[in-house]
Amino acid sequence: MLQKLTRPTLLLDAEKCRNNIRRMQQKAAAQKVIFRPHFKTHQSAAIAQWYAQGGTNKITVSSVSMARYFASHGWNDILVAFPLNLAEMHRFTRLAAEIRLSVVVENIEAVRALATASIRTTGVYLKIDAGYHRTGVPVHDHALVQQLIHAIDKQPSLRFRGFVVHNGHTYHTSHPQQVIDIHRHSVEALNKLRQAVSAQSDEMLISVGDTPSMSLVEDFKGVDEIRPGNFVFYDVMQQQIGACSYHDIAVALACPVVAIHKQRNEITLYGGAIHLSKESINNADGTPFYGKIVSLTGNGWSSPWPDSYVKALSQEHGIVRTTPEMISQISIGDFIGILPIHSCLTTHLMRDMITTAGQAITTMQSSK
Amino acid sequence: MLQKLTRPTLLLDAEKCRNNIRRMQQKAAAQKVIFRPHFKTHQSAAIAQWYAQGGTNKITVSSVSMARYFASHGWNDILVAFPLNLAEMHRFTRLAAEIRLSVVVENIEAVRALATASIRTTGVYLKIDAGYHRTGVPVHDHALVQQLIHAIDKQPSLRFRGFVVHNGHTYHTSHPQQVIDIHRHSVEALNKLRQAVSAQSDEMLISVGDTPSMSLVEDFKGVDEIRPGNFVFYDVMQQQIGACSYHDIAVALACPVVAIHKQRNEITLYGGAIHLSKESINNADGTPFYGKIVSLTGNGWSSPWPDSYVKALSQEHGIVRTTPEMISQISIGDFIGILPIHSCLTTHLMRDMITTAGQAITTMQSSK
Numbered sequence: 132m133l134q135k136l137t138r139p140t141l142l143l144d145a146e147k148c149r150n151n152i153r154r155m156q157q158k159a160a161a162q163k164v165i166f167r168p169h170f171k172t173h174q175s176a177a178i179a180q181w182y183a184q185g186g187t188n189k190i191t192v193s194s195v196s197m198a199r200y201f202a203s204h205g206w207n208d209i210l211v212a213f214p215l216n217l218a219e220m221h222r223f224t225r226l227a228a229e230i231r232l233s234v235v236v237e238n239i240e241a242v243r244a245l246a247t248a249s250i251r252t253t254g255v256y257l258k259i260d261a262g263y264h265r266t267g268v269p270v271h272d273h274a275l276v277q278q279l280i281h282a283i284d285k286q287p288s289l290r291f292r293g294f295v296v297h298n299g300h301t302y303h304t305s306h307p308q309q310v311i312d313i314h315r316h317s318v319e320a321l322n323k324l325r326q327a328v329s330a331q332s333d334e335m336l337i338s339v340g341d342t343p344s345m346s347l348v349e350d351f352k353g354v355d356e357i358r359p360g361n362f363v364f365y366d367v368m369q370q371q372i373g374a375c376s377y378h379d380i381a382v383a384l385a386c387p388v389v390a391i392h393k394q395r396n397e398i399t400l401y402g403g404a405i406h407l408s409k410e411s412i413n414n415a416d417g418t419p420f421y422g423k424i425v426s427l428t429g430n431g432w433s434s435p436w437p438d439s440y441v442k443a444l445s446q447e448h449g450i451v452r453t454t455p456e457m458i459s460q461i462s463i464g465d466f467i468g469i470l471p472i473h474s475c476l477t478t479h480l481m482r483d484m485i486t487t488a489g490q491a492i493t494t495m496q497s498s499k
Numbered sequence: 500m501l502q503k504l505t506r507p508t509l510l511l512d513a514e515k516c517r518n519n520i521r522r523m524q525q526k527a528a529a530q531k532v533i534f535r536p537h538f539k540t541h542q543s544a545a546i547a548q549w550y551a552q553g554g555t556n557k558i559t560v561s562s563v564s565m566a567r568y569f570a571s572h573g574w575n576d577i578l579v580a581f582p583l584n585l586a587e588m589h590r591f592t593r594l595a596a597e598i599r600l601s602v603v604v605e606n607i608e609a610v611r612a613l614a615t616a617s618i619r620t621t622g623v624y625l626k627i628d629a630g631y632h633r634t635g636v637p638v639h640d641h642a643l644v645q646q647l648i649h650a651i652d653k654q655p656s657l658r659f660r661g662f663v664v665h666n667g668h669t670y671h672t673s674h675p676q677q678v679i680d681i682h683r684h685s686v687e688a689l690n691k692l693r694q695a696v697s698a699q700s701d702e703m704l705i706s707v708g709d710t711p712s713m714s715l716v717e718d719f720k721g722v723d724e725i726r727p728g729n730f731v732f733y734d735v736m737q738q739q740i741g742a743c744s745y746h747d748i749a750v751a752l753a754c755p756v757v758a759i760h761k762q763r764n765e766i767t768l769y770g771g772a773i774h775l776s777k778e779s780i781n782n783a784d785g786t787p788f789y790g791k792i793v794s795l796t797g798n799g800w801s802s803p804w805p806d807s808y809v810k811a812l813s814q815e816h817g818i819v820r821t822t823p824e825m826i827s828q829i830s831i832g833d834f835i836g837i838l839p840i841h842s843c844l845t846t847h848l849m850r851d852m853i854t855t856a857g858q859a860i861t862t863m864q865s866s867k
Contacts, residue, residue: 137584138562138564138584171815193814213816216755217831217832218506218755222505240830240831241831244832264763265813265818266757266758387584387585389583389584389585389634390582390626390634390635392634399633399634401584404776408776409776410772443633445667446561446843447539448581463585463608475814476772476773476814479773479814
């Protein structure tokens, strides 16, 4: 594998990835919740097949373009989990004629747009804000939720399916118990909401999504559907939250070493913001870091180097801060690996992957 | 223009862009320095033509792939201003057979790799670190510089051209005078270096690059070549440094409004980290922001909204914090514009642009 590398390349450990998928599928089955994984992390029809082999047949995506891509690869039960973009209504309408489509709304304007679009039967979820405050109807605003459900119920083409929530504030926690608490409070509030409102349809699913909760919570009581995405690869952010171990991280960016600066224990890599994204986490001293460093091996990569991290990124440069011991083992022209902070963004930027066994994996972003 | 938009779209004001190009061309001509603009910001053969119309015939790029793209569009004097990646030597060798190619080295390993590559005559610049400490030979290490020049001079295929420096620390200044001081100290140290070393070639250029210096410095004494890139579009970061005004910023990301949260003066846009990148600047209170907000007009966009900015980005969501006055003018389904913090990363992510006159502009990242 290493012999073939010439540029920054996203490596995928297929075994780790398939284990991550299998573990979450088994958890969903054991907890008797619908498994509707988010595919925005990998964006790949090839990786989607690994889910299909474990029985997954419902998916979540974040755009109508992504829904179109996976529909063209045979997926026919797709939730577009992003507040409806009215300017793309014609694309939603075309897609609804072909597959079992569900969309997300959070305001009356979106319901009205669906009502006038002559769309074929479409599932509609309400986006609920259970504390993250990014977007959605506040979970305590039962009156607004009831009003939106009534507006949906009035349309023969629309079928109310339930509530989607994304507790993104689990990403800002410092202890696994905080993740579990956020999940529990959110599920309690959602169940109160469900009891308080009425709908024509019997179905009123509570659908939750973030990878930290889905990884750390063991009891999915009060939940009907889960939509985690990032767990397929995990990343350093998830490791820091406690949602995975370093060993579970399934992608690493292989980068050529182009300069070594021993006097300050730094290595310059060809691998920058256009490969990794500028997502960062703060070190204990408050300075940001942009990835952890691993050695590449014949069939994968090592544990993270001690006391080593990407300290800065510009467009194509990555600057690694490391130790005299590690730097003494590195030469110009070597390749080393970076475990990304946020694998979703890195995968989106890289567009293509290669497995540690040398198999090319394309995504919907690939130029081919 | 607005009628055609359906998704996050990068708008280009061609007039502002061409003015930015013309102004820098005129400055270089007036100061009698070689103009070798960096094309990594736009990555577009169409925009490159606007430079060519003003007489530009030498360019800088950041990868051999980018050099290949512009060579295929007729550019034949190209500097790849990134420390030589030994794993791509075969691609450099092929390119050197076709165009007047220059590369950048900063260590003896790279010189040796060039020496054994049977490469056709290739220009070689030394990467000098004049205080940014990203990479390069320290400007005061005259002995190492002399050793590298001798090694280059020994190879008949290699022609030493001079010194490249990128004073990226100008990006971390808080007053234009600091930019000017960084530039002046760096040019003084480079001229001392030039006097201290000897080379076979008469040519020993001092080539400098960052957009803040090239925009703010009026006297290019001691400089032979300038390589700014970002000025073609500018962005909010350059405005904050003082290198441009908001009026000079030539790109804006048009985004659909998908939700409005009046109780907290926030607008949710379809437009996130996969469109803008996660580059941020800190507000006065230390919290980050990810872009400034403008209204789209029939033929461009307004000045930035007062007290309004992108306060958070996730993969596809952008959260705008604004005022009751501005929010009262916005409806679900409208498009508003974001002036990017870092136009290079935004352009790389978006791949394609559309001018405010409706003309499609492709880049080397385009899928077509």
